[in-house]
Amino acid sequence: MILILKNKATDGQIDHVLARVEELGLQHHLSRGTHRTIVGIIGDEDKLREEPLRAISGVAEVIPVLPPFKLASIDAHPDPSVIDVSGVKIGGGNLGMIAGPCSVEEPDRMFRIAESVAESGANLFRGGAYKPRTSPYAFQGTGEDGLKLLREVGDKFSMPVVTEVTDPRLVELVAGYADMLQVGARNMQNFALLTEVGKTKRPVLLKRGMSATITDLLMCAEYILSQGNPNVVLCERGIKSFDPSTRNLFDVAAVPMVHSLSHLPIIVDPSHATGRPDLIPACALAGIAAGADGVHVEVHDCPEVAKSDGPQALLPEQYAELAGQMRKMAELLGKQISPLPETLV
Amino acid sequence: MILILKNKATDGQIDHVLARVEELGLQHHLSRGTHRTIVGIIGDEDKLREEPLRAISGVAEVIPVLPPFKLASIDAHPDPSVIDVSGVKIGGGNLGMIAGPCSVEEPDRMFRIAESVAESGANLFRGGAYKPRTSPYAFQGTGEDGLKLLREVGDKFSMPVVTEVTDPRLVELVAGYADMLQVGARNMQNFALLTEVGKTKRPVLLKRGMSATITDLLMCAEYILSQGNPNVVLCERGIKSFDPSTRNLFDVAAVPMVHSLSHLPIIVDPSHATGRPDLIPACALAGIAAGADGVHVEVHDCPEVAKSDGPQALLPEQYAELAGQMRKMAELLGKQISPLPETLV
Amino acid sequence: MILILKNKATDGQIDHVLARVEELGLQHHLSRGTHRTIVGIIGDEDKLREEPLRAISGVAEVIPVLPPFKLASIDAHPDPSVIDVSGVKIGGGNLGMIAGPCSVEEPDRMFRIAESVAESGANLFRGGAYKPRTSPYAFQGTGEDGLKLLREVGDKFSMPVVTEVTDPRLVELVAGYADMLQVGARNMQNFALLTEVGKTKRPVLLKRGMSATITDLLMCAEYILSQGNPNVVLCERGIKSFDPSTRNLFDVAAVPMVHSLSHLPIIVDPSHATGRPDLIPACALAGIAAGADGVHVEVHDCPEVAKSDGPQALLPEQYAELAGQMRKMAELLGKQISPLPETLV
Amino acid sequence: MILILKNKATDGQIDHVLARVEELGLQHHLSRGTHRTIVGIIGDEDKLREEPLRAISGVAEVIPVLPPFKLASIDAHPDPSVIDVSGVKIGGGNLGMIAGPCSVEEPDRMFRIAESVAESGANLFRGGAYKPRTSPYAFQGTGEDGLKLLREVGDKFSMPVVTEVTDPRLVELVAGYADMLQVGARNMQNFALLTEVGKTKRPVLLKRGMSATITDLLMCAEYILSQGNPNVVLCERGIKSFDPSTRNLFDVAAVPMVHSLSHLPIIVDPSHATGRPDLIPACALAGIAAGADGVHVEVHDCPEVAKSDGPQALLPEQYAELAGQMRKMAELLGKQISPLPETLV
Structure with missing residues (x-):
């Protein structure tokens, strides 16, 4: 820690600073410059x-x-962590490809979309049962029924499932159904929630808040890690910016930045980052090129009737095409997309 | 609602759009321009x-x-709402002056600070017992003991108390001690928490999130109002910006903007907005000049040992001076600072 | 200057750093901490x-x-600078009240608006003859004819005039007509232009760029000062933000921040900062309450036919009302609005 | 154009709006909704x-x-424009690879760096002779001597050269030496400069301003195009953000966004976008993956003595490695890096 003192710091003030440092049981190192005095602690x-x-x-x-942050720091753990989500690996050269609709909807549709994205190469299926909606009047999700359906779909295709949890009171319930717990951007700094998901052993997909710095994001991972759960995957999903032409601003440099500071994997979510289907493929590929450990894409077979986020969903055939491109880029970079496990672990 | 169609929208697409609007039981109004077709719904x-x-x-x-938003809208309620916090009024020409330390600390200090700010003219006392800290290793607050102490302090000076609640599981507990519940900036979109505070009748101090638009803020107020609790006071406390020289950026225009859209009172918090004691007085006065319904300031009698946010606290004597200036400015604008009630209601 | 070395800096690297500092003729002060080595220079x-x-x-x-920055720094000049614009003072307790239309328009209108705002208490008249427009197809101003008209208006009412200069080739021409040269937000870092206005002795109104930090702004003032022109007045006119509901974000804290760092006066421009007439009065008053050395407001008597920025103009009668409120607030703060000079100096 | 009228617009106001539209010689289309009246024009x-x-x-x-924007719009020109810079093509599947030091420095160094980056596959050489520096006390460039040297280097390796022009008075001079004129981020809205470069036929590298939306950027391109110069290449080089850990924020989604709106090529500049050599390779590859038409990288053989921007320069050997990766990624995407011409055209 370095203290830079004020231009006009008096000798009395300097003595008080040094005394305070000593009270805390630490050593100091005073350096008087031409214009400023500096205290190294x-x-x-x-x-x-x-x-x-x-x-x-x-x-x-x-x-x-x-x-x-300490547990999340690369100093604490120089090799990249590989997170195992019921048999699907994320990190250290393994890509987690998450796809599925924004919300859990009717059973037929869910099985249909899951089958399609699994064939395209996705290895994790997503769908929200508890939705954090900005309007109290909007569709709030199907709750536990949705979780049950999601579980059935995952089991049928041997595809681990990811779903959001928004309330510390629901963590245990959701963890009973899901292979991976998502903490959404708006809840990134919901410390009560972070503490509860940290008490489970379920892998956690921690999405970056819309105004969170990389340090903020890693501090939230630290909350989870410090509770004893080491299975955290970070997700860049766009931050706030002054240009209203996309929903958020996709910060692709967050990927190498996280890799320079932390051992935790980081995936990208171009669906929320841009909010525009026409920009998703370019941003998904950019994410992989930048070193992302996976890509999260919302897919729906009839966006115009989707219960939420329809306007940003890719069609299954669009996802299939993108998945092929992502696979080729992964190969160029010497990475692999984890195959689906025989049975979920 | 207006739909602007794509440049090359086909007749088939236009027909489908109109059919979809009819399916929803609504009327449409087609307008073909030189370059674009528009559908009014x-x-x-x-x-x-x-x-x-x-x-x-x-x-x-x-x-x-x-x-x-509807319940929060000025269309729904053209006159400004006046929120009564156990006898202290906020809104409609009445200023709520909130002061106190960031965290609830030792009893002596709490009584001493409260006495001082009450003498200066503050009419609400603040102190956090449950602290949302960005580090899991930081002081997390004194919990229920802190609430009890805060209650004692409030009762002694007949000064209503405000404290933060961070977890839906704690709302009932906190509401049992506090006159006003604070929902902090990081929890502004914690919809589970908003729903719970909406089920109480306690006045709520809802702080604007660091990347929330005014519409986002009013939608969160709508969550609380829609649960049946009409007692919401908004708080501008700084948003994210590119200039690192202040902790946040104080958006003083939020005050008249909220007043143009909503009947709810809005106060300003220059302590969190700037994070710098030397800027707090200017910003507090600017807030009142812009029409704010109150000012929230952190005060501590020995900032260098404060449990949290010491570096942004005003000293009691600094607060006293500022309070005098605020009072004069309020008078100039024809407003009054609600006196402390005889006894808390 | 402090250098923090990398975690794994080798002895060889440390020696090289120290040698490099010595080569530059400076002394160093090495401090080895538990985790990092620090070099004070x-x-x-x-x-x-x-x-x-x-x-x-x-x-x-x-x-x-x-x-x-040095010349702009409060260390270089602890007392506030008072800038004299042909007899009207700005800074050190004197408020510069700038008003007028965005562009110079027809003579009748110009004389009419000037007379009205002068009666209301404005002491500087504005109008753009060279307009920096974001569209090449938009009205670009009336050029030298506009300057001549502006001069006539100023002379008639003994009111100094402010107008924008956008091109280093035009500085001499514009300085021949105007009492004060405005450098607009988009040209704040047009260093060729700053250098040219720095070579004149005309007072300069330097507007803050939309993404400029306070340090950036003061460095641009330094460009002008370093050329020998000490007559710089800064202007906060809104910065970029994520909330599209106002044109820009009014950073009122810039006022006390500039005053803590520099001796130069700073005024506020709520017209450009908000782009909304209904928010201008509240923001103008907030600016004065925060300590601004003046207020810049666009005024037009028929906004719906204005050549530029009509939608953000106040009507003359709205300005008159606001001017009265500003005067009262200035008096409360012990400041005065410079009267118009007998004749322009 | 659509006008949404105010909630309480009176019949008189509506009539006045319609009359005003008619005065302008246009037709209107009135649509009265449940809550609002809309006028299509x-x-x-x-x-x-x-x-x-x-x-x-x-x-x-x-x-x-x-x-x-019109000339810059994809509606005006549906096929991607291919800009020819003295024999090197940019756009439509051809990548422009710009490399070189920030400033023009000593001759030996310039020839050495140019030789190295040409061998690695760069096809345009950069170096600034007129530097827009944020401090008036910083190195301002070597001026015309620098231009001459840059020309010699370009001629020797048959490599077209790019250099910045910062002043409308210097456009003719710089255009006499350079193959491509750079307009820097801080001058993006220097309309006098845009107009002058638009009057030459030299290709222009137009860098996005730090707070410019994509529309702002395309409007500045429109300025140049409207003067008769169709040879504009855009450049994404990072925008302002709240996270201070990188110099700017690299907006990779700008690439597909520009391609959806305009026929003009867009390249990326990860050097300025991140300011950190360790992040440049990942961001350069992300740019190509997102569809960029080229990459701009600063290269210096001894960054610790560079005249400007040393801390963000790649070493020649780092550039060589990155160039190899970029070439493979370009091939995967079916694109090519334009070879150096036999002789400069």
Whole structure:
């Protein structure tokens, strides 16, 4: 930790700063420059991080030298983590290809879409049973019935299923049906929810919040990891920007950035990132080229009647074409798409 | 609702669009322009809003003509709402002045700060017992003990208390102690939590999320209102921006914008909006000048040992000076700061 | 300047860093922490700032301790600058009230609007003769004829005039007619233009770019000051944001932030910041409450036929009402609106 | 153009709106909905675009149905444009690979870097002679001497050269030396400069401003095209964002978005977009995967002594490795990297 003192910090203020550092059981290293005095603090930065050092009189700035996350850090675990979702691997050269409708809908449709995306090469099936909707009047999902149906579909095709959980009270219920728990962008910093999913052993798909920095995202992963659940897959799904022509802004550089800081896999979700089917294929391929450990795409066979997010869904045949392109790009990069397991583990 | 069709929309596509509108029981109004065909849809826009019209082949854009919120809308309630927090009024010319430390800390300190801010003119006392912290290793609050202490402090000074609730499972507990429930910025779109606070009758202080538009904020208020709780006070507390020199960006125009769209009161929180004590007074006064229905300021008597947010706290004497300036500005604008009630209602 | 070295910086890398600092004629101060090594560099930071220190192998981060601007800095000039625009003062307790149409239009209209805003208390008249338009097909201004008319209007009412200059080739021409030169937001970093206006002695109204940080803005002021022209007034006119409901986002905290860093005056422009007449009064008052040294408002007597920016213009009677409110707020804060001079200086 | 009228628009206001439309020689189409009245205007939208319709009393919103650019629009020119830069093609399946140092530096270094990047497969050489620097005290470039050197280097390796022009007064001079003129991000809306480069026939590399929407970018291209110069190549180089961990935010979705709206080629510049050498390769490959028509990378053989932007430069050997990967990805997508011409055309 480095403290930069104010231009006019008095000797009394400097002494007080040093005394405060000593009180915390740490060493200091004073450096008087031409215009500013700097105090280096030597010792456990985690201890210091929680102290309101910037509130000490005479301190202008506090500059940490270490990232605030530990378990999520690449320093803690230099090799990439490989997350196993009931037999499908994500990370370390294995791509998780998540596809399916936004919401769980009627059984026939669900089986039909799942069969199609599985044939195209998807290895994880998605569908929301509890939907976080921005309007209280919008369709809120089919609840436990939806979870049951999702489970049946997954079992039939031996395809692990991913579904969102939005409420800490529902984590146990959802974890009883799903192979992977999704924490959505709006709940990324719902710490009560993160704590509960951290207490399960289910793999978690943690989506980046719309205004979260990469550090914010990794700190939320840290919440889950610190509860004892090491199975976290991150997801870049677009952030807020000033250009209204896409739903969000796809931050593809988040992929190499996460890989430079953390061992956790990161996949991309061009469906939410762009909100426009015509832009999804280019962004999906860009994600893989940037090193993503998987791609999440919403697929629906009749978008104009979808219960949610129809306007951004790909048709099954569009997904099939994209999946073929993604597979070729993965091969070029020496990566593989995990096959479906014989039976779900 | 207006549909703008694609440049090359075929007659078949146009017919399909019209048929789909009729299926939904609504009337349409076709207008063929030089370059584009437009379909006006006449009828209940709320019904239409949930339909994935943009997914219909040939549709380029869907333009709603009404705001998506109803109960929160000024059309529903043209006069400003006045929210009564245990005897202190907010809205309609009455200013709610919230002050206190970020977290509930030791009893002596709490009584001391409360006494000071009450003397300065604050009429609501704040303190967090359950803290949403970005690090799992940071101080998480004192829980129910903190709530009890906050209640004692409020009762002693006859000053209603505001505290944050972060978990739907805790709403009932917190509502048993607090006069007003705060939903924090990171939980603004925690719909499970909004639903639970909507089921109580406690006034709710709903803080704007860091990447929420004004419409997003009002939709979250709508969640609470739609559960039967009309007592919602909004709070502008800074949004994300590209300039790292302040913690967030204070969007003072949110105040008149909310007043143009909604009857709900809106207060400002310059402490979180700027994160810098030296900028708080200017922004607090700007908020009042823009028409805010109150100001939320964090105050601590020894910021360098505060359990959280010390670096952005004002000292009690700084708050006293600011409170005097705010009072004069309120008078200039013909507003009043609600006095403390004889006893809490 | 502080260098934070990489986690795994080798001794060889550290030696190279130190040697490089010595080559530049500066002293270093090494501090080995538990996890990171830090090098403090003592000496002229301006010299260092231009060196690509972050490119040295083993360096993780370079942290300057001084702001990059000097002439614009409050350290260089602790008292607020008062800029004199042909007899009207801006800064140090004097408010510059700029009003007028977006573009210079027909003579009758110009005299009429000027008379009205002068009566209301405006002390600077604005109008654009060279318009930076986002469309090449839009009205581009009336050029030198517009300048002549503007001059006549200013002389008639003894009201200094402000007009935009967009091209370094036109600076001399425009400076021959105008009392104050405006550099618009889109040209804030047009360094050729800044250099030319810096060579005149005309006061300059420098508008903040839509994605400029406060430091960026002050560096552009530094360009002008470094050419020998000390007469710079800054202007906050809204920045880019994710919420499309206003044209830009009004960053009122820029006002106290500039005052904490610089001696230069800063005014606010709620017309461009919001683009909505109904929000202008609240934002104008917020600006003054935050300490702004003036307010810039577009006024037109028939917005629906204005040559540019009609939809954001106030009517003369709306301006009159607002001007009265601004005057009262200025008095409350102990400030004054500079009266019009007897004759232009 | 569609006008949405205010909730309480009176009959008088509606009549006035219709009369105003008729005055402009256009037809209207009135549609009274349950809550709002809508006026469709039929006729030349370009004519209407410049009218301040939103300023008419009773009008709530004005919604254009056509994009504001014409010459740049894909409607005007459905096939992708192929820009020929002295024999090197960009667009329509041909990739322009621009590489070189940020600034023109000493001759030896320039020849050395150029030779290396040409061998790696770059087909355009870059180097700035006039540098737009954010500090007036920073290195400003070597001016005409730099241009001469750049020309010599280009001629020696038969490699067309790209260099930035920052001042309308210098366009003719720079066009006398360079094969392609770069308009930098900070000058994207320098309309005087756009007009001057539009009067030459030199291909122009137009970089997206840091807060420009795609529409803003295409309008600036329209400025150049409307002057008679059809040779415009766009460049995505990162936009402003709230995450300070990269210099800018790389908006890879801009590539397919531009391709959906315009026939102009668009390349990506991961050097400026990220500012971090470790992220450049992933972002360069992502750009090609997304369909970019080329990649711009800064290369320097000794970044720690570079005159500008050293910390973001790749070493020649790093560029060689990346160029090999980019070539393989281009082949996978059925594209080719234009070879260097025998002699410059």
